[in-house]
Amino acid sequence: MSELTGTAATVVLLRDSDAGPEVLLLERPTAGSFGGAWVFPGGRVDPADRAEGEAEESAAVRAGVRETAEETGLALRAGDLVPLSCWIPPENIPRRYQTWFFAAKAPAGDIRLNPGELLNHRWLLPAEALDRHRNGLMQLVPPTWVTLHSLTADASADAALARIAGAETETFRTRSLAGYEPVTVFAWEGDEEYDGAVGGVGGSAGGSSIAASDASLPARHRLVMDKTFWRYERTR
Template identity: 85%
Template structure:
């Protein structure tokens, strides 16, 4: 098992629009980490973010506030950040950062991007961002895509934050599955193949994206990525 490289933080900023809550996405340059992708504000935890004896999540929260200010010019009170999820990459990649995701309502102010680190920004409905990805107009990575997918049914920023605050932050310890080529399939706890069953089990890959308790369905918690057509499946 490869060791984690470090800890990082990501902040999902929400604001209201006439059509529903929008999120802030930032375009990364083609060189560097997440090259060319559109991501939420965030970055690694630095030494200045740490307080001896405190858990990594506390350091990640401070890093989220700092990185958001550095990347966007928006200053967030730490108390406004709501823990959303924790993402742990597969073991077969060289640099593995455990990344804490937080959500917060965006403060008033204009976006001022960090020169050289970011190219552009957009406020989009989560469904709009997913449509852009599907149509090849916006590159997303799996944690961003799944997070956007989870926000598509919220009717306001306040409703989204209340829902997130009322749930236990989920850990997504990612494992790739074999046997589904040319599609790439990432699985998380709760999927029937997650604990070492390996490749395709012969059960049909369903199209459900909403959790269900139907015991007749195979246990699924995965993201199926076929070119730009991605599908989140969860049956438990």
């Protein structure tokens, strides 16, 4: 088992629009981490973000506030951040950062991108961002995609934050499933193949909906990725 490289923080900034809550996405340069992808503001936890004896999540909160200011010019306070999820990458990648995701209502102010680190920004409805990804107009990575998918039904930024605050902070410890090639399948706890008890059996990957909870269905908690056509399946 490969060790984690470190800890990082990501902040999902939300603002209201006439069509529903929008999120802020930033375009990364083609060189470097997440090259060419559109991501939420965030970055690594630095030594200055840490306090002795403190929980790792607290350091991630400080890093989220700092990185948001550095990357966007928007000022947040630690109390503005609502814990959303924690993502741990598959073991077969060389640099594995445990990344805490937080949600926050965007403060007033213009976006001022950090030159050299970011190319562009967009405020988009979550469903719009997913459509852009599916149509090849926006590159997303799995944690961003799944997070956007989880926000598509919220009616407002406040409603999204209230829902997130009332839910348990979920850890997505990612495992890659074999036997579905050329489709890529990532699984998380709750999927019947997560512990390797059941081999991959292939399957369709054309949509993007979450499967309804049904005790008669195989236990699923996975993201099926066929080129730009991705589908999040969760039956429990």
